[in-house]
Amino acid sequence: MSDHEPTGRVLLRPNRERRVAGGHLWVYDGDVAGTAGKPKSGDVVDVYSHARRFCGRGLYNPGSKIRVRLLTLQEEAIDQEFWERRIHTAVELRQKVVTGTNAFRVVHGEGDLLPGLIVDRYADVLVMQSLSYGMDCRKQALADILLAATGATAVYLRNDPKSRVLEGLPQEKGFLRGRAATQQDIHEGAARFVVDFERGQKTGWFCDQRENRLAVATLAKGADVLEAFCHTGAFGIHAALHGARSVLGLDVSADALSLAQKHATMNDVAQACRYVEADVFAHLRALDRDDSRFDLVVVDPPAFARSRQAVPHALTGYKEINLWALRLVRPQGFVATSSCSHHVNEDEFWETIVSAARDARRPIRLLESRSQSRDHPMLAAMPETRYLKCIIVQVL
Numbered sequence: 001m002s003d004h005e006p007t008g009r010v011l012l013r014p015n016r017e018r019r020v021a022g023g024h025l026w027v028y029d030g031d032v033a034g035t036a037g038k039p040k041s042g043d044v045v046d047v048y049s050h051a052r053r054f055c056g057r058g059l060y061n062p063g064s065k066i067r068v069r070l071l072t073l074q075e076e077a078i079d080q081e082f083w084e085r086r087i088h089t090a091v092e093l094r095q096k097v098v099t100g101t102n103a104f105r106v107v108h109g110e111g112d113l114l115p116g117l118i119v120d121r122y123a124d125v126l127v128m129q130s131l132s133y134g135m136d137c138r139k140q141a142l143a144d145i146l147l148a149a150t151g152a153t154a155v156y157l158r159n160d161p162k163s164r165v166l167e168g169l170p171q172e173k174g175f176l177r178g179r180a181a182t183q184q185d186i187h188e189g190a191a192r193f194v195v196d197f198e199r200g201q202k203t204g205w206f207c208d209q210r211e212n213r214l215a216v217a218t219l220a221k222g223a224d225v226l227e228a229f230c231h232t233g234a235f236g237i238h239a240a241l242h243g244a245r246s247v248l249g250l251d252v253s254a255d256a257l258s259l260a261q262k263h264a265t266m267n268d269v270a271q272a273c274r275y276v277e278a279d280v281f282a283h284l285r286a287l288d289r290d291d292s293r294f295d296l297v298v299v300d301p302p303a304f305a306r307s308r309q310a311v312p313h314a315l316t317g318y319k320e321i322n323l324w325a326l327r328l329v330r331p332q333g334f335v336a337t338s339s340c341s342h343h344v345n346e347d348e349f350w351e352t353i354v355s356a357a358r359d360a361r362r363p364i365r366l367l368e369s370r371s372q373s374r375d376h377p378m379l380a381a382m383p384e385t386r387y388l389k390c391i392i393v394q395v396l
Helices: 017-021 080-097 133-137 139-150 207-217 234-241 254-266 280-289 308-327 346-360
Strands: 008-012 026-028 032-037 044-048 054-060 066-072 103-108 117-122 125-130 154-159 172-177 183-188 191-196 224-228 246-251 273-277 294-299 329-339 364-370 389-395
Touching: 008 054, 017 054, 044 066, 054 133, 066 080, 080 103, 080 139, 103 139, 103 183, 103 207, 117 139, 125 139, 133 139, 139 154, 139 172, 183 207, 191 234, 191 254, 207 234, 207 329, 207 364, 207 389, 224 234, 224 280, 224 308, 234 246, 234 254, 234 273, 234 294, 246 254, 246 280, 254 273, 280 308, 294 308, 308 329, 308 346, 346 364, 346 389
Parallel strands: 008 044, 125 154, 224 246, 224 294, 246 273, 294 329
Antiparallel strands: 008 032, 026 066, 044 054, 054 066, 103 117, 117 125, 154 172, 183 191, 329 389, 364 389
């Protein structure tokens, strides 16, 4: 990768440099007063305050609402050595914080100061998403650096998120380096799973919940477990391996449930696990009418809020689903409930759970307030990087 000197300058409007100076990596189109030079999409540009003070250096896209994604607040070269240094730093962190699994996030975008780049590892395959124009321009060179840094043997592009369209990029999937089966066997502690990184959600697996799955499983011995929005059954499989008496998984996707059943068989817990294809909201109400009760209820829905405008409606959904979860728990039982909507902050989520408990007339006490696994680091200056909330309560 040759050196990339800045091809232009982006000048900010008055008082718009404060967020950037604090470490936030996004310069929005509304922050920009003007541009000097002739930078093209994907070029390196320098960002200056309205008073002409240097603020940072990053990747430019005039067609995106995020006009510049900053790579550094220093006047340093964005060259081969820069990319190698950033990726090696990311890999070194995972060597410290990831244990007991061969499925984890190697690069977490802004959390690793590599905005727009996501890389997950499944066995010896790296699944990469280049979600910004600047990263996409460099994906070939980045793939080579990643292979050298990790010792993996293949890189698969999972570039089909809708966000790429907003960047002016096509949606695409396929191997960029090497070849391998698109289904890989992985393990998390004692549990074994199959990741389909070609057809599965996101990059094929939810690595961000790994540590939460292990934490929740410690509450499962001898328990009747309900896993709502179970997808491919990971929470429930861990619970069964920790001695759960029974696991009932609910999901609307027949394909996901088929894989969940396969996972139960792989882990020799099929006798304890049952899966039902259903609308989860409706089925929880039906379980309550039938006086079904559980010792542990896990609620892990998809994101309810895709924008800040959707938050009020999302909070209504979170309240309803948690109200039914709380009603279905036996006294002294537990609810582990999650939100992956980054627009819903932790305080809003907790207040919604408290409100649901009040309406369900089930007093609760907080055991843990958790977040995404440590291979998904959160940049303090960017609340957007702390998106996953996982709250574990006991129902009294």
